[in-house]
Amino acid sequence: xKHLLSINDIDKDFALTILDTAAExxxxxxxxxxxxxxxxxxxxxxxxxxxxxxTRISFEAAAKRLSADVINFTAKGSSISKGESLKDTAQxxxxxxxxxxVIRHPASGAAHRLAQGKWINGTVINAxxxxxxxxSQALLDAYTIRKHLCxxxxxxxxxxxxIVGDILHSRVARxxxxxxxxxxxxxxxxxxxxxxxxxxxxxxxxxxxDFNAVLPTVDAVIMLRIxxxxxxxxxFPSEREYSTLxxxxxxxxxxxxxKSILMHPGPMNRGLEISAEAADSDKSVVVEQVANGVSIxxxxxxxxxxxxxxxxxx
Amino acid sequence: MVNSILIKGGxxxxxKKADVLIAHGLISEIAESINTSADQVIDAxxxxxxxxxxxxxxxxxxxxxxxxxxxxxxxxxxxxxxxxAVSAMANTLPVADNSAIVEQVAAIGKSVGLVDVFPIxxxxxxxxxxxxxxxxxxxxxxxxxxxxxxxxxxxxxxxMMRRALEYVKQFDGVIxxxxxxxxxxxxxxxxxxxxxxxxxxxGWPAVAEELIIARDILLANMVGARLHICHVTTAGGVEIIxxxxxxxxKVTAEVTPHHLLLTxxxxxSYDPIYKVNPPLRTQNDVDALRQGLVDGTIDIIxxxxxxxxxxxxxxxxxxAAFGMVGLETAFPILxxxxxxxxxxxxxxxxxxxxxxxxxIAGYQSHGRPLQVGEPAHIAIINPAGVLTVDRAQLASxxxxxxFHGMEFQGTVVATVFNGHLTHQGxxxxxSHE
Amino acid sequence: MSLAxxxxxxxxxxxxxxxxxxxxxxxxxxxxxxxxPTRGAHLAHRLASIIEGIEGVPVQVxxxxxxxxxxxxxxxxxxxxxxxxxxxxxVEGRTVVxxxxxxxxxxxxxxxxxALGEIGRPMRVQLAVLVxxxxxxxxxxxxxxxxxxxxxxxxxxKVSLREHDGIDEVRIDGSDAELSADAGSKS
Numbered sequence: 032x033k034h035l036l037s038i039n040d041i042d043k044d045f046a047l048t049i050l051d052t053a054a055e056x057x058x059x060x061x062x063x064x065x066x067x068x069x070x071x072x073x074x075x076x077x078x079x080x081x082x083x084x085x086t087r088i089s090f091e092a093a094a095k096r097l098s099a100d101v102i103n104f105t106a107k108g109s110s111i112s113k114g115e116s117l118k119d120t121a122q123x124x125x126x127x128x129x130x131x132x133v134i135r136h137p138a139s140g141a142a143h144r145l146a147q148g149k150w151i152n153g154t155v156i157n158a159x160x161x162x163x164x165x166x167s168q169a170l171l172d173a174y175t176i177r178k179h180l181c182x183x184x185x186x187x188x189x190x191x192x193x194i195v196g197d198i199l200h201s202r203v204a205r206x207x208x209x210x211x212x213x214x215x216x217x218x219x220x221x222x223x224x225x226x227x228x229x230x231x232x233x234x235x236x237x238x239x240x241d242f243n244a245v246l247p248t249v250d251a252v253i254m255l256r257i258x259x260x261x262x263x264x265x266x267f268p269s270e271r272e273y274s275t276l277x278x279x280x281x282x283x284x285x286x287x288x289x290k291s292i293l294m295h296p297g298p299m300n301r302g303l304e305i306s307a308e309a310a311d312s313d314k315s316v317v318v319e320q321v322a323n324g325v326s327i328x329x330x331x332x333x334x335x336x337x338x339x340x341x342x343x344x345x
Numbered sequence: 346m347v348n349s350i351l352i353k354g355g356x357x358x359x360x361k362k363a364d365v366l367i368a369h370g371l372i373s374e375i376a377e378s379i380n381t382s383a384d385q386v387i388d389a390x391x392x393x394x395x396x397x398x399x400x401x402x403x404x405x406x407x408x409x410x411x412x413x414x415x416x417x418x419x420x421x422x423x424x425x426x427x428x429x430a431v432s433a434m435a436n437t438l439p440v441a442d443n444s445a446i447v448e449q450v451a452a453i454g455k456s457v458g459l460v461d462v463f464p465i466x467x468x469x470x471x472x473x474x475x476x477x478x479x480x481x482x483x484x485x486x487x488x489x490x491x492x493x494x495x496x497x498x499x500x501x502x503x504x505m506m507r508r509a510l511e512y513v514k515q516f517d518g519v520i521x522x523x524x525x526x527x528x529x530x531x532x533x534x535x536x537x538x539x540x541x542x543x544x545x546x547x548g549w550p551a552v553a554e555e556l557i558i559a560r561d562i563l564l565a566n567m568v569g570a571r572l573h574i575c576h577v578t579t580a581g582g583v584e585i586i587x588x589x590x591x592x593x594x595k596v597t598a599e600v601t602p603h604h605l606l607l608t609x610x611x612x613x614s615y616d617p618i619y620k621v622n623p624p625l626r627t628q629n630d631v632d633a634l635r636q637g638l639v640d641g642t643i644d645i646i647x648x649x650x651x652x653x654x655x656x657x658x659x660x661x662x663x664x665a666a667f668g669m670v671g672l673e674t675a676f677p678i679l680x681x682x683x684x685x686x687x688x689x690x691x692x693x694x695x696x697x698x699x700x701x702x703x704x705i706a707g708y709q710s711h712g713r714p715l716q717v718g719e720p721a722h723i724a725i726i727n728p729a730g731v732l733t734v735d736r737a738q739l740a741s742x743x744x745x746x747x748f749h750g751m752e753f754q755g756t757v758v759a760t761v762f763n764g765h766l767t768h769q770g771x772x773x774x775x776s777h778e
Numbered sequence: 779m780s781l782a783x784x785x786x787x788x789x790x791x792x793x794x795x796x797x798x799x800x801x802x803x804x805x806x807x808x809x810x811x812x813x814x815p816t817r818g819a820h821l822a823h824r825l826a827s828i829i830e831g832i833e834g835v836p837v838q839v840x841x842x843x844x845x846x847x848x849x850x851x852x853x854x855x856x857x858x859x860x861x862x863x864x865x866x867x868x869v870e871g872r873t874v875v876x877x878x879x880x881x882x883x884x885x886x887x888x889x890x891x892x893a894l895g896e897i898g899r900p901m902r903v904q905l906a907v908l909v910x911x912x913x914x915x916x917x918x919x920x921x922x923x924x925x926x927x928x929x930x931x932x933x934x935x936k937v938s939l940r941e942h943d944g945i946d947e948v949r950i951d952g953s954d955a956e957l958s959a960d961a962g963s964k965s
Contacts, residue, residue: 048858055843055859064896069846097846118659138661139534139545140615147616161663163545205545228542229550333846338856 034146034155035335037164038209046213047186050174052330053323054183059096060326069337070099076129078120078145079105079158080136085297085321086158086168090133093328097337102127117141121150129153131336139163154335162200168296169206171327173214175320176251179292188215191248195221195277196255196304197266199228203296204255208236219245222277225266242277246286254279254295257304270303280306284314292316348384349373350761355389355725357715358396359691365394367721370764375717385766389725392758396695397429397722399702399711400672401492401521402575402599402647405431405462407453408446409438414652414742416450419672420459422650422741424767426672427724427757429460430703430711431650435467436497442467442478444486451488459767463708466490468509468520472498477509484516491707494521496575497622499557501527506561510570519571519597519705522561524582525623529553534663536609536624544612546662549624551579558582562589562596573705574598576649578623580633587642597705599647600634602671602678607631607747617658617665618747621651638697639688645702648675652743670741674748676724677732680755685728698724723761730756730770782927782935783948788908791924792821795906796828798922802904803873806830810838810872810900814890815860818878820941821908825877838865842876842897847889862893870898875922879937881907884918909948911935 032040041049059067075094079087087103094101104124117136124132131154134142139161146155159165177183180190192211198204198220211218212235219237220227231238239245246252257273267273284293293305293314301307310317349368357363357375364379365372374381400423406414414422416433423431433450435441441450447464454462466483470476472495483490493513500506500522509520530553535541537548558574562585565572577583577598586598603621608628611619619625637643651668658665676698683689689697703712713719732753736744760768783791803809806829813822819841826839843860876890887905894903906922911929925948929935933952938945 052859055862058862059846059896062896063898067846067896068892069851116656116660136661138663140663141661143615144661147614161545162547202545205543229537229548230539230542233539234542333859334856337851338854 033335034142035166035331036142036146036155036157038166038169038206038213043186043213046170046173046210049170049327049330049334050177052334053170053174053326056329056333057323057326059329060322065096066098067096068098069333070094070097073099073130073336074102074128075099075131075133075332075336076102076104076124076127078124078132078134079103080134080141081159082106083135083159086135089321089324090158090328092325093332096325097329097332099332102129117144118150121145125151125153131156131332133158135159137161156331156335159202161202163202164206165202166206166210167324167328167331168203169210170331171320171324172207172253172294172296173210174327175294175316175323176292178323179316180250180290186214187211190216190250191219192216192251192253193219193221193245193249194253194255195242195279197226197257197261198222198231198255199226200258200261201255203253207253208234212236219249221245223267223273226261242283243286246283247288249287249291251292251294252279252287254293254305256296256298256300274303278304278306279309281308281312284309284312287314294320296320350385350387350764350766351379351381351383352387352389352394352723352725353379355392355394357394358695359393365715365723367761367764370721372715372717372719372721375715387725387759391727391729393691393726393728394715395427395691395724395726396699396712396715397724397760397762398427398676398698399430399706399708400428400648400650401432401573401645401702401706402496402601402649403431403433403672404436404649404651404668405433405450406437406652408449412654416453416462417457418740418742419650419652420454420457420462422670422672422739424459424760424762425740425757425770426674427676427726427760427768428672429722429724429760429762430463430708431460431672432463432465432492432706434496435465435494436472440467440471441465442470442472444479444482444488447483447488447490448486460762461708461711463492463706464488464490465492465494465496465521468493468495468500469505474498474500474502474505477505477512480509480512480518481516484513484518491516491518492521492573493518494523494575496521496523499523499525499527501557503560503564507564507568510565510572511568514568514570517571517707519573521573521575522557523575524554524557524561526553526557533624535612535620536626538609538627540609540612544615546612551581551626551630554579554623555581555585559585562586562594565596566594570595572596576601576604576623576647577634577637577643578604578626578630580630583633583637583642587637590642597644597701598637598642599645600638600643601647601649602675603669603747605631605634605638605682606678611747612662615662617660617662618669618745620662620665620667621669622667635683635688639683639693644697645705646675646679646697647702648672650741652741653745654743658745668745670739670743670746673739673741674732674734674746674753676726676757677753677755678748680726680728681753685754721761721764724757725759725761727756727758728754730754730758732756779949779951781947782950783909783925785946788924788946788948791908792824793828795922795924796825796832799825799875799904799906800829800832802921806833806835806837808873809875810840810865810867810869811875811877812840812842812864812894813877814886815841815843816942817937817939820939821879822877825906838867838872840865842890842893844886844889844893847892849885849889864897868898869894869900871901873902873904874900875904875906877906879908880935881905881910881920881923882913884914884916887918888916908937909935
């Protein structure tokens with residue numbers, strides 16, 4: 032495959048290859064020399080039409096550890112913010128000779144548009160498109176879960192994972208539902224009905240409105256960021272009520288299994304969907320997720336752009 | 346100058362074969378065999394002659410958006426599709442909400458001369474939904490507007506809708522409603538369903554259309570006015586209209602060719618060529634729309650021909666314009682989906698493509714049967730013809746067709762408008778007699 | 779396809795190499811044996827266990843994946859990484875014996891030296907291979923060789939090991955007629 036636009040682009044075996052590769056990449060990051068010559072001579076463009084410092088830095092670190100040349104093209108002050116079309120931007124990147132474009136964009140499907148083959152030849156890596164998908168985040172979440180709960184090997188069979196919060200608007204949730212179920216985990220979505228996608232019952236997941244009832248059986252809890260503006264859009268009555276029903280605090284965390292882990296893709300709203308005590312508890316692996324993100328992105332960049340695409344396709 | 350046309354050997358309205366002689370803009374003779382000489386002879390053996398088509402829903406974009414379409418290019422596209430009359434929607438720049446604009450549109454249409462261009466007047470000033478447009482002066486203008494629509498926008502205020510329905514009764518006008526509750530469709534991108542949920546595109550619920558249809562049917566019934574529902578897209582909408590008609594209420598309804606064929610699954614490509622308002626729905630809806638058209642619940646095919654320049658579609662889905670061009674592909678789609686399979690009779694096809702829209706809009710010289718003395722508006726169809734849609738070959742100035750590369754059966758080989766050939770496709774050359 | 783080494787040939791070669799390693803390094807206390815996956819890793823473990831049998835003390839043994847350092851990455855499809863496992867004492871200041879199955883162009887060994895450089899700074903590096911088939915493209919030479927096999931460039935040498943392939947043998951694929959044809963074309 033040439034592009035990573037959606038978790039649907041990869042099968043279970045390849046997903047596991049990415050996780051295994053990331054584990055080896057993590058060793059590099061732990062060694063005295065954090066740089067590999069692997070992508071020497073390759074150009075990776077970070078096209079960030081939406082601000083996301085942490086994802087951009089993560090991809091940038093990953094590309095640099097593999098010795099790629101990195102060009103950052105971000106919303107503020109660039110032609111993107113001046114209304115330049117995606118097509119024109121893409122053609123500029125093509126002229127720069129980008130081997131890969133890592134794209135973050137507020138429009139769902141923007142990565143697909145970039146990859147439809149007419150504007151640009153390079154590999155397109157979706158780093159979050161609107162409310163659609165965020166494949167590298169799901170992969171790093173799966174990596175983190177596997178490391179803690181499966182000894183860093185194999186798939187996620189038998190694990191029960193809860194994804195909690197604004198599923199409707201979450202690209203992290205969409206990618207995670209696809210990936211975690213592909214890897215054999217059971218996924219339960221916990222959210223108020225207003226923040227669940229229409230016809231969610233057709234997804235391969237369970238749905239619950241009762242957070243406390245779900246907690247005793249879960250191995251991992253992924254909390255999603257709740258946007259403050261959802262309240263004015265009538266999705267829930269108040270922050271306080273949301274926090275009471277769907278936020279996690281140390282009392283709720285105590286209901287989970289002893290070895291369970293608590294995750295959050297960040298940035299967190301402490302005091303809203305996650306209490307400070309929960310975020311800083313022993314079960315929280317939020318900080319580790321960031322480190323794992325670099326390893327996963329190194330693995331993605333290596334597997335998608337290191338070789339010649341002719342060989343991959345042929 | 347061609348004054349007379351002899352069409353030989355075609356099947357009249359899908360019935361018996363006859364020769365048709367056209368002179369001075371009228372059908373002057375229909376007989377088993379006509380051997381008088383004519384300026385032009387068309388060999389129509391194996392072809393079918395239908396009354397020229399009438400579109401009640403066309404965006405010609407002029408004035409104001411001539412980069413998408415002009416009345417001239419839109420007229421040519423219409424002629425290619427077998428149309429002899431189109432209804433120019435009011436959402437131009439400036440909006441057709443006064444007699445000056447509608448007269449201008451009508452006059453340009455006349456000077457182009459390829460089809461009759463009937464302007465539709467806006468219901469509210471500048472399509473804003475706050476004040477009624479100059480409905481009476483548009484009706485009394487030289488354009489004689491009888492159809493009013495804010496299409497693109499819904500007349501969402503129920504009181505505004507009631508007043509408009511009542512007001513146009515004085516000149517037997519009709520309100521063509523774009524049924525879309527605005528609050529339920531804020532930022533909506535595509536049909537609300539599993540596909541939208543998976544793609545992360547904001548959903549456009551069927552009910553946003555259905556509740557306006559239901560409300561307006563009740564309002565129109567209360568005030569005794571005529572209501573036309575533009576582009577019905579949902580199974581629920583069809584069911585509501587079926588119920589209303591069973592009660593004897595005065596409502597007519599329209600379906601577009603694209604909603605008879607395409608579904609929301611196409612959005613998975615994120616190609617905005619499939620972005621349209623109202624959105625493509627599910628297969629269940631497509632099936633209900635087809636059934637509605639067959640059983641008379643839906644009265645007409647309206648193209649909702651909506652040209653957009655290439656840059657409006659070469660972008661992210663959510664930033665793209667809504668709409669598809671459709672004049673040149675409408676009949677082949679209808680033929681392929683419903684006529685060739687035998688579900689829709691020729692008689693019913695003539696109703697939905699020609700006589701019903703003419704009746705609803707009051708276009709008196711259109712939708713007439715092919716008989717001696719009637720205006721010579723004829724679409725000549727080759728049921729065996731195959732159209733492979735090529736966007737580069739479209740007459741329309743815009744190329745935003747979702748059907749590029751698709752094959753349809755049933756082509757329009759020629760169009761006669763007012764006794765003149767306005768389109769000749771794959772015609773065999775006829776011999777002079 | 780002709781058989782070049784059978785099971786007992788391989789065992790004898792590895793035993794001899796083990797003795798040579800011990801002799802060269804005055805015992806096993808300073809050495810760390812690192813095999814290059816896949817078959818080099820198996821050979822490394824075999825050498826380690828032979829040496830342990832001789833010396834009676836545990837030997838530092840591990841694996842070193844060189845995929846990310848290959849100079850032909852852009853010429854082929856990306857492949858999954860193999861495991862790198864460095865034994866407890868690391869490589870700093872030690873004598874690292876790199877182990878591979880076949881020494882050919884020398885590019886794999888060059889990649890291995892790069893990969894090793896990222897892990898630490900050994901005092902010295904030695905190279906042990908089961909087969910040296912010639913045709914070097916880089917100035918690299920093995921310290922310990924199981925068997926020198928003269929081959930033509932178009933032939934291939936296929937090493938099979940019990941742990942990976944179910945059988946111990948080395949075969950040469952293609953006839954040495956190509957060797958003379960090769961030579962003929964150069965004249």
